[in-house]
């Protein structure tokens with residue numbers, strides 16, 4: 001039985017992958033880190049949504 005390693009500090013099932021060459025991603029990752037450090041989960045979620053959204057075209061097509 002394969003048990004996937006899960007991180008309890010990540011409430012989202014699919015945290016988006018930031019691209020290393022994308023400035024927007026880098027900024028959002030930084031914001032997300034700060035939000036997480038502050039325990040502000042709604043902001044963490046917002047950052048995740050934004051990371052995903054501004055790449056929607058790339059991800060889904």
Ligand SMILES: [Zn+2]
Pocket residue numbers: 018019022023024025026051054055
């Ligand atoms: Zn990006």
